[in-house]
Amino acid sequence: MEQSRVDFLYLNEQDMIDAGVLNMHECIKEMEAVFRLLSSGDYVMGGANDNSHGMLIDFPTNPVHESMPKDGPDRRFMAMPAYLGGDYKVTGCKWYGSNIANVDKGLPRSILMMTLNDADTGAPLAYQSANLLSAWRTGAIPGVGAKYLANPDSEIFGVVGAGSIGTSSAEAILDVCENIKTVKIFDARESTAQTLKDRLSKEFTSLDIQIINTLEDAIKESDVINLATAGDANPTIEKEWIKPGALFTVSSSGDFDPEFAIEKMKLIVDNWAMYEATIDEDHYPYYNPTMGVIGRQLLDWIEEEKMDSSIITNIGDIITGKVEGRTSKDDIILYGLGGQPVYDVAWGYRVYQNALEKGIGTKLNLWDKAYQAR
Amino acid sequence: MEQSRVDFLYLNEQDMIDAGVLNMHECIKEMEAVFRLLSSGDYVMGGANDNSHGMLIDFPTNPVHESMPKDGPDRRFMAMPAYLGGDYKVTGCKWYGSNIANVDKGLPRSILMMTLNDADTGAPLAYQSANLLSAWRTGAIPGVGAKYLANPDSEIFGVVGAGSIGTSSAEAILDVCENIKTVKIFDARESTAQTLKDRLSKEFTSLDIQIINTLEDAIKESDVINLATAGDANPTIEKEWIKPGALFTVSSSGDFDPEFAIEKMKLIVDNWAMYEATIDEDHYPYYNPTMGVIGRQLLDWIEEEKMDSSIITNIGDIITGKVEGRTSKDDIILYGLGGQPVYDVAWGYRVYQNALEKGIGTKLNLWDKAYQAR
Incomplete structure (x- = not known):
């Protein structure tokens, strides 16, 4: 041959x-x-x-x-x-x-x-x-989530973390949420926030784009919040800050109150089986703030018997209509992402x-x- | 910056x-x-x-x-x-x-x-x-094993499987076993055996290189035997064929009698922890003839309570002198290899x-x- x-x-x-x-x-x-x-x-x-x-x-x-x-x-x-x-x-x-x-x-x-x-x-x-x-595929995933899970009339968008993933996520969310009027950007480095502001200002000329100084301001009035922090950042999201109907799209760390998250938020992920695979690959505690992935936080909460996996939904099953996503305007949704090959x-x-x-x-x-x- | x-x-x-x-x-x-x-x-x-x-x-x-x-x-x-x-x-x-x-x-x-x-x-x-x-690094590993584990006066070398791994393994074993006089090559495809024979004949002009027709002939009088079969081959090595003092270097499948292997052979591997890692990655039975790896066969024998891992030695610990390798001229050694990044x-x-x-x-x-x- x-x-x-x-x-x-x-x-x-x-x-x-x-x-x-x-x-x-x-x-x-x-x-x-x-x-x-x-x-x-x-x-x-x-x-x-x-x-x-x-x-x-x-x-x-x-x-x-x-x-x-x-x-x-x-x-x-x-x-x-x-x-x-x-x-x-x-x-x-x-x-x-x-x-x-x-x-x-x-x-x-x-x-x-x-x-x-x-x-x-x-x-x-x-x-x-x-x-x-x-960066783009990672950003697109919050975009897909926002398309299916955000309230259609969402007007305020909070950006927490404006690095490469925060940037592409913001582009994706603005692509699908057509009624956004205000973007609030929070980043530990102000220059990073400024770079994102400059970029979005060019692409989305009618938006009111603000750089803000506290995490709280990025969350409080926002209908959609994207978390994409880096390094050892692990932002604590106080439950009092969260608006009814809010959607959190989370590609990074995020310190949510477990009781609030489990009882008051709908928990949706990219692929729950991927987090289950982690059990073979790592040891409890699975959640590590320097590589923070919300699905791993959920694994820990299951291990700690705070919840079980039956309350977790895959976004793919929502897109294909097997399972309902948002069922009320007031649903608060935590959409946790880990990245997949x-x-x-x-x-x-x-x-x-x-x-x-x-x-x-x-x-x-x-x-x-x-x-x-x- | x-x-x-x-x-x-x-x-x-x-x-x-x-x-x-x-x-x-x-x-x-x-x-x-x-x-x-x-x-x-x-x-x-x-x-x-x-x-x-x-x-x-x-x-x-x-x-x-x-x-x-x-x-x-x-x-x-x-x-x-x-x-x-x-x-x-x-x-x-x-x-x-x-x-x-x-x-x-x-x-x-x-x-x-x-x-x-x-x-x-x-x-x-x-x-x-x-x-x-x-192919070369895989071939070198049996070479390292033969250097430390073969009887120094080994004269007959049996090659089972003459594909790319069989070829490089043969080169490595001939590099370290300086007293080899005869090479017996067995491959399911005779043309593959011939290619190896031609190649070795050029490099090692004083060797008697034979193409043989049965697995048994490749094992029976051999002091060192390399197994490197491909595809769904899983050669059955009858215990009666095995010469005292023989070294098997095995990069592929090989169907050994468990009782004989456990009781009569010294079991040495490249890195036992690598096979232990398999327990997280796969399910029993771990040994699969189409991807045959002797270390996985040992995992199955442990799972079946035929043996425990204490009788397995890492070649690195022999090279560094932490553990003795061959202790007698008659030791029959099974050196099982799985490949490591x-x-x-x-x-x-x-x-x-x-x-x-x-x-x-x-x-x-x-x-x-x-x-x-x-």
Whole structure:
């Protein structure tokens, strides 16, 4: 049998931009498609229950070996593999390193790369810069949630955390919540808040965009609140601040009163099985404020017998109509997000298709003829 | 803060060859260094016990969704991340797809790629074709075992499975076992056996190299036997065939009589904690002939209360002198291997260093200035 040549496409960050990675409106559509596939089961992720977020490499607080990296805010590596069916039928793996100390070196907090592979042969199709891919797909997920869960007449939008995820989430939520009039931005670094304000002001000229100084002000009158903090931030959300009907979309840490959250909020997540997979991968307590993920907080509350998992709903089951989402104007909703490799596969694949169509990227040859046939 | 440019090196298969990936003698030295680091704990892998082989994506035998890939021989994707300390201090992730049906398409059974990353920032250092990297590091591991565990006067070497892993394992074992005079090659495909014979004949001109027709003939008089079968092969090794003092180095399936193995063989593995990690990642029975790994067979025997883990030794602890390996000329040793991402990190990093030194590879730019700073 003649050996087959393998080529694949390298897309650096500028290529990804040129191929449309920043098109939030399209990204939200893809993420909705992913949630439908999640609801129908047409995907495979890792772990014993085929629903793992990915495989974490983290470091000890006090390593025995002096040269070993030490644990720190956001410090980790993560491999996130998945197969996604539907119109995609492709496999991929996102792999990244994250360290908040990067910011002082002129580097993004996380540096991410995505590989897309032929689901049959495993041959690489594309190797992509995944910082924007990740930020946009992560931002689109609150957008999908806001589309299905926010009160349609929501007017005030509170942004807590204006970094890369906060930015893309804000774009997504503004894309779907057409009646927003006011945006209140809170970030521990005022310059970060200002960057987001400048950006949104250009894109959404009719909005009243305010930089505010306290977390409370970002929550109090808001109909939709997005939490996307970084590092060791873990904002305490006082129950007195929460407006009836409010939707919290939470991609990061968030310190909610357990009794209030369990009894007064509807608990909706991206994929509950993914959090259940965590039980095999980690130890109680699962919630860790430096890598805060609300679904892990729910795992802890279940472990502590404060609640059980029957009150948790998957957004995919709401989108496909299997389960009702918001049933009253006054429902307060906590929509907790952890990130899933299937999002990266979907958005990565669409951007790759765009790149192929437009002739963007660098074609790389793996081999003309493999050195070993078997 | 000025944003920092990120570049990295792409090494295709030919680049990897030019940079020395096929230098088995050097690879064995690196793998010995890795085992010393494993014994001292200067590494981190994934999973709850930081010792996972990696994260598997596999497919159902009868998928509900018609377009989903079906389970089949060797069919899987695997993400294998690790940090390795010592002189390396680098992080990496191997990601591959495998499908025995590839062979009929003129492609290798597995197509593997390796990413190496700065352990502090997570920035990619290199993206490498990893077929030969994998095959050579996998082959070097039986070599390290043979160096420490084979009888020094071993003269007859049986090769069971002459594919890419069988080939590199044979090279490694011949590198360390200097008294081998006869090589007996058995493979289900005679053409595969012939390819290995031709290759070894060129490199080791004084050897008597025979292609044999039965498994029994490959085992019976052999002092060292390497098992590296592929697909759904699961060779049954009859205890009557086994010579006193024999060493089995096993990178694949192998059907040993449990009573004989437990009572008459010394059980040595690459890293027992890696197999323990499997308990979180999979369900009993852990041993699966289509992905046969002897360590998983041991897990099943423990689960079935045939043995306990106290009789298992890590090769790293033998190399560092913490535990004795062979104590008698007649010891029959089963050295079971599962593959670890730390091997890929080590060998990938050395080949990358060689490539830098020799100016091999394609420099790729990730960004001049990241689009988002945080």
